[in-house]
Amino acid sequence: MEQQLTREKLKQLRALVGEGDRVAIVVQDDPDPDALSSAIALRTLLGRNKLTTPIFSFAPVTRPENRTMVHLLEIEVAPADTEELASFDRIAMVDVAPPYFNGRLKRVDVVVDHHPGYVGGQAVFEDVRPGYGATATIMTEYLVCAGERISERLATALLYGIRTDTLMLSRRVTDHDLQAFVHLYPHANYNLLKQMDRPELPLNFARVLAKAMRRLKTTDGIVVLYLGAVDRDDLIVQMADFCLQFEEVEWTVVGGKLGPNLVLAVRNNGLGRDSAGEMVRRLFGELGSAGGHREMAKAVVPFSIWRKREGTVRQAEVEARLRGLVSAYLANLSAEAQAG
Ligand SMILES: [Mn+2]
CATH class of the missing domain: 3.10.310.30 (Diaminopimelate Epimerase; Chain A, domain 1)
Structure with missing residues (x-):
């Protein structure tokens, strides 16, 4: 049933975003690995690159592990600005729901999230699955459903996103998360994962x-x-x-x-x-x-x-x-x- 849902949703999503649209992906303040990986997954899913579909956040990445991830996987996150974002054709958000931004966004078109509590109806496209352990799991299902090639970088990011949001598959984890994890595992770069797990220590x-x-x-x-x-x-x-x-x-x-x-x-x-x-x-x-x-x-x-x-x-x-x-x-x- 989930597969059917994902197929439907994928069709809607792609129909909503036009070929020439400028799309902005907005993530939570100080975004975590689930948000960051979901953002680059959405970009891949829409067949776009960082120029046509930049990632924005109102507050930069601060946690050392997350900074290491951003650095190693070369994920660029631009500072968000309410006025600048209003000029984009489409605004998407992943791993977060519209009420979080509390007026900082004038509108939103796409929402993909797994946090409970969002009532819905504030965006044209919404896929919120509160049962899921990570948004990266939903994004993985989309990529698989679309038959997209999942690059090593993307697989590593998504795997890391699922792992951190479910505390190493020990918290709030569902069969969906496990399946996504198993699917991504052979494509990921273990060396990079290891480096993200243990951020560099300052010499002193x-x-x-x-x-x-x-x-x-x-x-x-x-x-x-x-x-x-x-x-x-x-x-x-x-x-x-x-x-x-x-x-x-x-x-x-x-x-x-x-x-x-x-x-x-x-x-x-x-x-x-x-x-x-x-x-x-x-x-x-x-x-x-x-x-x-x-x-x-x-x-x-x-x-x-x-x-x-x-x-x-x-x-x-x-x-x-x-x-x-x-x-x-x-x-x-x-x-x-x-x-x-
Ligand atoms: Mn999450």
């Missing part, structure tokens, strides 16, 4: 890393490290992922000072029953913002608040205190589980 991070590695120890499968001041949020996350690879490690909690905040990344190996999201909410929810899923979570605590409660912001003491909090929390859970 080597010093932080070396110091932290000397302190690395595991107690009851738990690694806790506090790095002190770091330049970027993702360095904390990468460190938490990295430390999870050592044998016997079940949990990693890595903190860093980012501006005025203590930022924490929590990971676990997914084999236990305790949730990383639950941990950060219980330990840090009252101090700042904290949340996440079973295997990955994040907390941001202003140091002003941390200092009031813990009395110290010195590196060794912060690390020891974090270790104490995390160990006690997990020990308590396992005691409860044994008792229960």
Whole structure:
């Protein structure tokens, strides 16, 4: 049935966009891989290039992984301007619905999205499938249905889009997403995927890393490290992922000072029953913002608040205190589980 729908929709889409039309593809602010890959897929589907169909966003790509993707796959995203966009013959948006732009767009012709909540009826062409894990999946179905050749670059982008939106096929994933993933897999460039997964580290991070590695120890499968001041949020996350690879490690909690905040990344190996999201909410929810899923979570605590409660912001003491909090929390859970 979906295939039938896709075929119908494809016909409508191509009928709507004329041969000589100037088309603008608009994506969300600070677009993510799903949005970026869907945009270049739409361009391919319409048989166009970056000159006839540019991609626009009202706010540039900032996340380091996403910047790496844009760089490696040479995806150009131009700054959007309400007046300039009004001069295009057709406005398309992918991975986002019209209400998001809240008046920044005067009209829209094409909407392809998977976010729930959009009522519809604001564009001539709409294909919103809230059940899907990624817009890149919908776009892959279009490309397959149209018999388009999917280039290595496009396959890599779409695969990455599906993977990031479904957290490595673990969240909100449907059979459609899996099928698209399997279809794209043989066409993708693994080398590029690997590079996008691990953005380059700044050279000065080597010093932080070396110091932290000397302190690395595991107690009851738990690694806790506090790095002190770091330049970027993702360095904390990468460190938490990295430390999870050592044998016997079940949990990693890595903190860093980012501006005025203590930022924490929590990971676990997914084999236990305790949730990383639950941990950060219980330990840090009252101090700042904290949340996440079973295997990955994040907390941001202003140091002003941390200092009031813990009395110290010195590196060794912060690390020891974090270790104490995390160990006690997990020990308590396992005691409860044994008792229960
Ligand atoms: Mn998406």
